[in-house]
Structures are given as structure tokens and as C-alpha cells.
Amino acid sequence: xxxxLKIWRQxxxxxxxxxxxxxxxNVSADSSFLEMMDQLNEELITKGEEPVxxxxxxxxxxxxxxxxHINGEPHGPQNATTTCxxxxxxFKDGDTIYIEPWRSRAFPVIKDLSVDRNAFDRIIxxxxxxxxxxxxxxxxxxxMPVPKADAxxxxxxxxxxxxxxxxxxxxxxxxxxxxxxxxxQLSLLPQGKVEAKDRVLNMVNQMDLEGxxxxxxxxxxxxxxxxxxxxxxxxxxxxxxxxxxxxxxx
Amino acid sequence: MKLDSKIPEGPLETKWQxxxxxxxxxxxxxxxxxxxxxxxTGLAGSSAAASLAEMGYNVKAxxxxxxxxxxxxxxxxxxxxxxxxYQNDGDSVYRLFYDTIKGGDYRSRxxxxxxxxxxxxxxxxxxVAQGVPFAREYGGTLxxxxxxxxxxxxxxxxxxxxxxxxxxxxxxxxxxxxSKGKVKMYNRHEMLDVVLVDGKARGIIARNLVTGEIxxxxxxxxxxxxxxxxxxxxLSTNAMGSNGSAAWKAHKKGALFANPCFTQIHxxxxxxxxxxxxxxxxxxxxxxxxxxxxxxxxxKDAEAIRAGKLKPTDLPEEKRDYYLERRYxxxxxxxxRDVASRAAKxxxxxxxxxxxxxxxxxxxxAAAIERYGKTEANVKGIDNPSAAKIKELGTAVVxxxxxxxxxxxxxxxDDNPYETPMMIYPAVHYTMGGIWVDYNLMTTVPGMFALxxxxxxxxxxxxxxxxxxxxxxxxxYFVIPYTIGEYLADEIRTGAIDTNHAAFEEAEKEVRGxxxxxxxxKGDSSVDHYHKRLGNxxxxxxxxxxxxxxxxxxxxxxxxxREEFWQNVRIPGGANEMNPELDKAMRVxxxxxxxxxxxxxxxxxxxxxxxxxxxxxxxEEGEALRRDEDYAFVSSWKYTGDAGNAELVKEELVFxxxxxxxxxxx
Ligand SMILES: Cc1cc2nc3c(=O)[nH]c(=O)nc-3n(C[C@H](O)[C@H](O)[C@H](O)COP(=O)(O)OP(=O)(O)OC[C@H]3O[C@@H](n4cnc5c(N)ncnc54)[C@H](O)[C@@H]3O)c2cc1C
Ligand code: SF4
Ligand code: FES
Numbered sequence: 001x002x003x004x005l006k007i008w009r010q011x012x013x014x015x016x017x018x019x020x021x022x023x024x025x026n027v028s029a030d031s032s033f034l035e036m037m038d039q040l041n042e043e044l045i046t047k048g049e050e051p052v053x054x055x056x057x058x059x060x061x062x063x064x065x066x067x068x069h070i071n072g073e074p075h076g077p078q079n080a081t082t083t084c085x086x087x088x089x090x091f092k093d094g095d096t097i098y099i100e101p102w103r104s105r106a107f108p109v110i111k112d113l114s115v116d117r118n119a120f121d122r123i124i125x126x127x128x129x130x131x132x133x134x135x136x137x138x139x140x141x142x143x144m145p146v147p148k149a150d151a152x153x154x155x156x157x158x159x160x161x162x163x164x165x166x167x168x169x170x171x172x173x174x175x176x177x178x179x180x181x182x183x184x185q186l187s188l189l190p191q192g193k194v195e196a197k198d199r200v201l202n203m204v205n206q207m208d209l210e211g212x213x214x215x216x217x218x219x220x221x222x223x224x225x226x227x228x229x230x231x232x233x234x235x236x237x238x239x240x241x242x243x244x245x246x247x248x249x250x
Numbered sequence: 251m252k253l254d255s256k257i258p259e260g261p262l263e264t265k266w267q268x269x270x271x272x273x274x275x276x277x278x279x280x281x282x283x284x285x286x287x288x289x290x291t292g293l294a295g296s297s298a299a300a301s302l303a304e305m306g307y308n309v310k311a312x313x314x315x316x317x318x319x320x321x322x323x324x325x326x327x328x329x330x331x332x333x334x335x336y337q338n339d340g341d342s343v344y345r346l347f348y349d350t351i352k353g354g355d356y357r358s359r360x361x362x363x364x365x366x367x368x369x370x371x372x373x374x375x376x377x378v379a380q381g382v383p384f385a386r387e388y389g390g391t392l393x394x395x396x397x398x399x400x401x402x403x404x405x406x407x408x409x410x411x412x413x414x415x416x417x418x419x420x421x422x423x424x425x426x427x428x429s430k431g432k433v434k435m436y437n438r439h440e441m442l443d444v445v446l447v448d449g450k451a452r453g454i455i456a457r458n459l460v461t462g463e464i465x466x467x468x469x470x471x472x473x474x475x476x477x478x479x480x481x482x483x484x485l486s487t488n489a490m491g492s493n494g495s496a497a498w499k500a501h502k503k504g505a506l507f508a509n510p511c512f513t514q515i516h517x518x519x520x521x522x523x524x525x526x527x528x529x530x531x532x533x534x535x536x537x538x539x540x541x542x543x544x545x546x547x548x549x550k551d552a553e554a555i556r557a558g559k560l561k562p563t564d565l566p567e568e569k570r571d572y573y574l575e576r577r578y579x580x581x582x583x584x585x586x587r588d589v590a591s592r593a594a595k596x597x598x599x600x601x602x603x604x605x606x607x608x609x610x611x612x613x614x615x616a617a618a619i620e621r622y623g624k625t626e627a628n629v630k631g632i633d634n635p636s637a638a639k640i641k642e643l644g645t646a647v648v649x650x651x652x653x654x655x656x657x658x659x660x661x662x663x664d665d666n667p668y669e670t671p672m673m674i675y676p677a678v679h680y681t682m683g684g685i686w687v688d689y690n691l692m693t694t695v696p697g698m699f700a701l702x703x704x705x706x707x708x709x710x711x712x713x714x715x716x717x718x719x720x721x722x723x724x725x726x727y728f729v730i731p732y733t734i735g736e737y738l739a740d741e742i743r744t745g746a747i748d749t750n751h752a753a754f755e756e757a758e759k760e761v762r763g764x765x766x767x768x769x770x771x772k773g774d775s776s777v778d779h780y781h782k783r784l785g786n787x788x789x790x791x792x793x794x795x796x797x798x799x800x801x802x803x804x805x806x807x808x809x810x811x812r813e814e815f816w817q818n819v820r821i822p823g824g825a826n827e828m829n830p831e832l833d834k835a836m837r838v839x840x841x842x843x844x845x846x847x848x849x850x851x852x853x854x855x856x857x858x859x860x861x862x863x864x865x866x867x868x869x870e871e872g873e874a875l876r877r878d879e880d881y882a883f884v885s886s887w888k889y890t891g892d893a894g895n896a897e898l899v900k901e902e903l904v905f906x907x908x909x910x911x912x913x914x915x916x
Contacts, residue, residue, distance in 0.1 A: 030523045
């Protein structure tokens with residue numbers, strides 16, 4: 001298929017970017033979206049132009065490195081699918097495709113389509129862990145049974161890949177879905193319960209410091225999330241947060 | 251040069267405990283003055299960095315992704331082994347040890363493998379304590395599944411995302427140490443060289459991939475945990491950025507490189523679909539628990555399928571060849587990876603392949619869906635369930651087990667694997683070879699250590715499924731934190747490392763020289779162009795089957811290609827900015843040398859073992875012919891200024907506890 005592309009080009013954080021037009025021919029319907037981008041870059045290099053910078057690594061929908069706003073949607077049109085797993089058969093010959101970076105104050109553009117998502121790391125550093133050292137003498141893994149339903153629920157929350165699509169989708173650029181997924185995972189498991197109160201307070205505090213917006217229950221995050229992290233996580237975190245704030249103000 | 255593997259004295263069962271008890275300790279006050287660099291934050295690197303920081307060392311960790319959480323370990327699907335014997339099916343530390351030695355075709359070190367099996371149980375305890383949500387049974391205890399090459403159920407898993415959950419566990423431990431200031435994390439940084447002062451590893455040269463800045467980092471020890479080099483083949487199941495550069499640079503600075511030709515070709519990957527292909531996707535080995543592998547019995551049927559005139563579901567049972575079950579009745583679809591891959595290649599080479607390229611076989615779940623459906627119907631008390639009901643119930647069970655893999659398959663291939671069999675073909679997946687290390691995981695360069703897939707230890711000539719995660723975490727959580735003390739105990743008086751030392755100066759100059767040379771080549775062809783050509787040579791001549799003539803040709807072709815690459819590569823943009831083409835070029839330049847060493851190693855090893863199949867050495871039935879009298883050693887290569895002239899140093903493998911047998915899965 002032949003396509004028209006409108007791609008955001010920006011030399012670095014300090015320059016202004018703009019959409020540029022490209023045309024690409026003979027794209028295989030079986031290639032992935034990023035393979036289409038590879039093809040474009042190969043052509044640009046041959047012409048002596050600078051290839052488009054975008055983030056990616058696993059190309060299996062699991063590392064969370066790829067991003068891209070495609071026709072206004074984070075990770076493009078297919079539900080529950082990362083950009084790297086999106087295939088060109090979802091587009092038609094002659095289509096025009098808009099390709100832009102995540103847009104959020106907390107995710108500054110580094111170059112072209114690549115953004116800085118280290119704010120997410122700092123939120124995890126604020127409390128997204130269980131404080132246990134490596135010793136070789138921890139409790140036997142089966143000493144503490146965990147109801148299957150809780151374990152499955154914790155697993156579902158834990159599948160968040162930290163891609164940032166939720167932030168990109170949200171009109172307020174809120175990071176609630178990401179933060180609540182981690183808070184939920186750990187608060188659902190007995191191992192994580194001990195520190196649950198401090199965790200939620202510290203992580204939410206860090207989230208605010210990073211400049212993410214407030215949650216106003218729009219729900220776009222869950223809709224665009226490639227891992228289908230549900231809004232229940234946010235509700236759970238709100239309960240946890242309320243409980244923890246009350247406890248700490250006592 | 252003589253290699254000393256430093257295997258502790260005493261019986262196998264007590265070596266590690268005794269060694270650990272006698273390792274020298276560094277007291278807490280001194281640890282605060284000791285810096286350790288960890289290159290890589292996959293399972294091996296994150297777990298090592300976190301544990302070393304917990305112990306009190308100052309750690310600097312590096313990764314080329316934008317966050318440590320994105321290391322390639324995240325993509326591991328199927329599971330992690332541990333000798334817990336929770337299923338009470340006769341598993342034990344000894345059995346895990348034995349399976350690993352046998353699975354590796356008797357080309358690994360007994361003492362290391364035994365230790366791996368011994369600490370495996372601790373890994374599961376540790377991960378659960380961190381909040382890793384493994385799959386559980388209704389009673390609340392942990393669930394297990396079985397993997398290829400073994401007859402017990404010892405694999406712990408979190409759906410098809412085990413690597414993700416384990417890495418996020420290690421990443422959380424790492425994040426905790428970052429928040430305490432004990433680990434300084436360098437994201438989007440790439441190590442470009444190791445610096446040696448007076449023969450000891452004293453730091454690295456790194457490049458900030460955002461700004462292009464070249465930096466010097468000093469430390470008392472350097473730990474390389476940079477993963478495997480499967481991407482030398484261009485197409486592999488590895489992440490796009492996975493590379494061999496850190497290991498290769500370590501090699502060029504004096505670390506011996508062991509068994510480079512031992513690469514694992516995984517039997518169950520999604521077949522290549524066209525020239526646009528940038529990577530291959532694994533369909534977890536766990537699928538072989540329930541999927542049956544087959545091709546048509548009759549070549550004509552295969553031709554009809556390829557031409558789109560016949561559907562696999564229309565082919566009756568008696569016209570299908572379940573070739574693994576036929577050839578290996580006792581292990582069937584669960585034979586080890588190398589055996590399964592070669593068998594697929596054999597059928598496809600004979601003309602039985604089932605996709606347009608002729609390079610695919612079926613992995614069929616119809617029987618499993620029916621079996622599970624019937625069981626579910628029984629459990630639910632449904633009498634005389636209809637075929638449709640059975641299918642519905644069975645599909646639900648298969649979906650619960652493998653849903654994410656099936657969804658991934660459908661996204662890529664646009665076929666529904668619940669309705670029609672999956673198509674699979676072998677692909678490059680893992681490298682058993684790597685930096686040579688002794689029992690303490692130290693390389694031949696004092697102060698330089700290697701962990702995880704980057705080292706050569708433990709898996710011999712073939713790795714068993716679910717054992718890489720185990721090894722990475724064993725190395726990082728439970729081995730290096732102790733063994734590094736043996737070396738660092740002598741470093742407490744060294745003081746901070748001076749990065750103005752001439753050795754840093756020189757290493758930096760060399761790195762800058764390489765970058766300039768690449769940027770100034772200003773040729774006609776992209777980095778990918780060269781990487782693909784290298785991959786082709788490697789896959790065709792140093793892939794699933796190898797022979798002397800092909801390997802000799804490959805060496806010649808790689809040398810020519812390398813020459814051309816340096817003359818004619820084109821890298822747009824500048825070196826002092828974010829420039830992924832330059833990042834790739836540096837990696838491909840190293841692959842061009844490493845690839846040659848792999849071929850040289852494959853040529854030298856005149857036997858077939860594990861992932862290394864030399865066509866000249868096979869039995870009449872086409873099985874691998876190992877030659878223990880002549881080749882029961884680790885081939886360790888010493889760099890002499892040119893990959894092609896590397897010098898072979900042998901580490902003889904001594905088997906005191908297992909008897910060398912022909913591996914049979916029949
Ligand atoms: C698709 C897939 C599925 C798998 N499934 C399983 C499974 O189910 N069970 C199992 O046991 N094994 C599995 N494996 C194998 C296993 O995942 C890997 O062997 C293992 O995770 C490797 O871990 P590692 O820590 O050694 O390296 P990696 O996870 O590859 O990490 C390498 C790290 O090094 C960094 N790095 C590399 N070079 C540099 C450099 N020059 N400078 C700075 N940083 C650098 C990277 O940024 C990264 O952080 C699978 C592998 C694949 C490809
Ligand atoms: S919640 Fe979903 S969209 Fe947000 S970071 Fe996690 S996976 Fe991405
Ligand atoms: S590249 Fe890893 S999730 Fe897309």
C-alpha cells in the first residue's frame with residue numbers, strides 16, 4: 001500500500017517542532033507499524049536525510065519502550081495493542097497517517113517522537129516496592145498462601161508496561177492509572193500490605209511533584225491502555241489513599 | 251595460558267556452602283568506600299545492583315533503554331525453574347542439576363550447575379517476598395508447569411509474562427536502592443569500553459545516548475550483565491537493541507570468550523513473513539505442553555496447503571505426521587529445543603513445510619482443547635456434552651493458560667489459533683556462549699565479572715527452557731554478592747579511582763576515534779543493510795546446521811563484509827546528539843568481529859553437541875554425534891588483535907558426578 005505520513009520532527013528539547021510530510025510506497029500489509037517506520041528511515045538515509053527518531057526495543061508489546069500518537073490515539077487505532085504490535089493491515093492504501101510524540105508536561109520531547117518518561121521511574125522509587133533485602137533466608141514461598149483471586153487480580157495490575165499511554169490519552173495528563181496499577185498490585189498481596197499506607201502517600205506525592213494533572217474520571221486512560229489496566233485500580237487507590245491520609249492525620 | 255576455574259574442593263553437595271563460609275568479607279565501613287559498576291539492568295544486572303547496594307557498596311548501573319525496567323529480560327514468557335518439589339513429583343536439587351548437565355549435552359561445569367540448582371529455590375522465595383504475582387492454585391499455593399527436556403513440573407510462571415514480573419520485582423528492589431542513593435542509575439547510557447589499570451578492571455567509558463557526551467566512570471570492580479548476542483543473526487527473538495558490544499569490548503581487553511558458537515535456535519517462533527521483517531516473535535515453549543507439532547505425511551498435501559488449496563483442519567488424522575511423537579516417543583513434543591528445531595528443519599528441507607516460504611510447521615491445540623473441554627464438562631457435571639460445548643469449555647481453559655500468547659499470534663499473523671493450528675518455525679533465541687568466568691563469576695581480567703546471559707556458564711551447549719531467568723537471578727541475587735568480596739577484600743585500601751589516569755585517557759581517545767571513523771565513512775548504505783547481510787551469512791552457514799566448507803566461506807565473507815562496512819556505511823546526523831543510527835553502527839561493528847569468532851569456534855569444534863550441529867558428525871539416523879574423548883572442554887578464545895587469529899585456550903571439563911551418556915529422548 002502507499003501512504004502519506006505527517007510526522008512530528010523536533011531536533012531537541014529546546015527547539016520548536018513541526019509536522020513534516022512524507023510519502024511512502026509499497027508498504028506490506030503484514031509489516032508492523034514500526035517496520036513501516038524502518039522502511040521510511042531506510043529511504044531517508046538513502047536520500048541523505050536524517051531518519052526519524054522513535055523509541056522501541058522488544059517489539060513484542062511488553063517492554064513499554066514504544067510510544068507514538070497515531071492519528072490522535074496513543075498506540076494507534078487497535079484496542080489493547082502497543083504501537084510495535086500494530087500491523088499495517090489496519091490501514092488502507094492511500095491513507096494519511098499523523099504520527100506524533102506523547103504530549104505531556106511531565107514527558108518532555110527529547111527528539112522527534114522520543115520523550116523522557118523518567119518521571120515514572122521516580123514515582124516507583126518513591127515507594128513502588130516491598131522493602132525486603134536479598135538474603136536467601138526469606139520465608140518459604142508457600143508459607144503464606146494467597147487466594148487465587150487476589151493473586152490473579154494483582155497479576156492483572158502488575159501487567160502495566162509503564163508506557164505512558166494513559167498520560168498521553170488523558171486531557172489532564174494524569175498518571176493515575178499507572179500509579180494505581182502498582183499501588184493495587186502490592187496492596188492486594190499480603191507481602192505488600194505492611195507498607196501499603198506509606199506507599200500510596202509517597203507515590204501520589206511524587207506523582208504530584210512530577211507535574212502530572214488531576215484525575216477527573218474521564219476514563220480515556222483505560223480505553224487507550226494497551227494492557228487493559230482497568231479503572232478499578234484508580235478506585236482502589238483512591239480508597240487506599242483516603243484511608244492512609246486519615247490514618248496519618250490522626 | 252592456563253585457566254583456573256577455582257572450583258572449591260570437597261563433595262559437590264557442600265562446595266558452595268563451604269566456599270561461601272570461607273569467602274573473605276569486606277566490613278560495612280569499608281564497603282562504603284568501594285564502588286562497583288554494573289553494566290546492564292536485566293534480571294542479572296538489576297538483581298546484582300540491588301543486592302550489592304543493600305550490602306553497602308556504592309553502585310553505578312547502566313542501561314541503554316530509557317528505564318531499567320525495559321531490559322530484554324522483560325520479554326521472557328514461559329517461566330523460571332526451581333527445585334522446590336512442591337508438586338511432589340520426585341524433583342530435587344540433584345535432579346535439576348542432572349537435567350541441566352544432560353540438557354546442556356555435557357558441556358558445562360558440574361560445580362557451577364550444582365550451585366545454580368541449589369540456590370534456585372531461594373529465588374522463588376525472594377521473588378514472592380517482593381510481591382511477584384506468580385500463578386497460584388485455588389488453595390493459594392504456587393502453581394507449576396513443565397518445560398522441554400525434563401519429566402517433572404518445576405517451572406513457576408506468571409501467565410506468559412514471567413520475565414516481566416520477575417524483572418519488575420528486581421527493578422523495584424533496584425528502585426528502592428536508587429531512592430536511598432546507594433545506586434546511581436544511568437539510563438540511556440551505553441558502555442563503549444572497559445578501562446584497565448595495571449591489569450585490573452577500573453572503570454568504563456560510556457556514552458550518553460541523548461547528548462552524545464563521552465564519560466569516564468571509575469570503580470573497584472566492573473560487572474558485565476549485558477545479555478546475549480543473538481542479534482548477530484539480525485533476525486532473532488531478542489529485543490532490537492540487544493547486543494554483544496559490552497561483552498566484546500571486555501573480550502578485546504583481555505577477557506576470554508567461551509564457546510561462542512553455542513547458540514540456541516528456539517523451535518517455536520512465528521515464521522518470517524517477508525523482507526520487511528525486523529525481528530522474530532517467540533511463542534513460548536510452554537505451548538509445547540499442550541500443542542502437538544505436525545506436518546502433512548504426504549508432500550502433495552503440503553504443496554496443496556502452501557498453494558492455499560487445502561486447509562490444515564481438513565486434513566484427517568491419518569494424513570498427519572506428528573514427527574516428534576514419532577521419532578521421540580518418550581519425550582514427544584517436549585524434547586529439548588535443539589532436537590525440536592532440527593527436526594522441524596529436517597521436515598521443511600524435505601519439502602513438508604506448510605507456509606508460502608516452505609519454512610513452517612503446525613503447532614496444533616485442537617486435541618488439547620478437546621481434552622480440557624471434556625474434563626471441564628465432567629467437573630461441571632454436564633452429561634453428554636455436545637462437541638460445541640466441549641470446544642467452548644476447552645477453549646476457555648486454553649485461553650486462561652495462554653491467552654496473551656494467542657492474542658499476540660493473532661495480531662502478528664492475522665489468524666485465529668483457537669480455530670486453526672499455529673504456524674511456527676525455529677529462530678535464533680539465546681546464546682549459551684559468552685564471557686568465560688570462574689566459579690566466582692570473575693573473568694580472566696581481575697576485577698571484571700560477568701553475569702546472566704553475558705557469561706558462558708551453566709548451560710553448556712544447550713539451555714533448557716526456563717533456566718535463563720533462574721541463572722540470571724541466581725548470579726545476581728545469590729552468587730555475586732558473596733563472591734565479589736573475595737576480590738574486593740584486597741581493594742579496601744585502594745581509595746577512589748582516578749579517572750584522569752592515562753588508561754582512561756587512552757580508552758576515551760580510542761572510543762572517540764571509532765566514532766569519528768564511523769561518522770566520517772559517509773558511504774552509501776545504512777547500518778541495517780550491513781546487519782542484514784551479516785545475519786544472512788550467519789543464519790545460512792553458522793545456524794541450525796553447520797559444515798566445514800560453509801564455515802570457511804562464512805569467515806571469508808564476514809571479513810569482506812566488515813571491510814566494506816567500515817568504508818561504506820552511512821550514518822546521518824551528528825555524534826553529539828541523540829543518534830540511534832550511530833548507536834546501532836557501534837553494535838554492528840562489534841557483531842562483525844564476534845560473528846567471525848563464532849564461525850571459527852564452530853569450525854574448530856568437530857563434533858555435534860547441543861545447539862551446535864556439524865553435518866559431518868551425525869549418526870545414521872541423523873542424530874547429533876558428540877565426541878567426548880576429544881571435545882569435552884570449554885573452548886575459550888583469547889583476543890590477539892584480530893578476531894580471526896584468536897588463540898584457543900581449553901578448559902577441560904571433569905565429570906565426577908554424572909556419567910557422560912548419549913543424550914536420548916527416544
Ligand atoms: C522472547 C524471549 C523469551 C524468553 N523466555 C524465557 C523463559 O520463559 N524462561 C527463561 O528462563 N528464559 C527465557 N528467555 C531468556 C532470558 O529472557 C534471557 O536470557 C535473560 O533474561 C537475560 O537476562 P540478562 O539479565 O542476562 O540480560 P538482559 O535482560 O538482556 O539485559 C541486558 C541489559 O544490559 C544492558 N546493556 C547491554 N549492553 C549495554 C551496554 N553496552 N551499555 C550499557 N548497558 C548495556 C541493557 O540495557 C539491559 O539492561 C527468553 C528470551 C527471549 C528472547
Ligand atoms: S497503565 Fe496502561 S497505558 Fe498506563 S503506563 Fe501502564 S500499560 Fe501504559
Ligand atoms: S517496543 Fe516494547 S512494547 Fe513496543
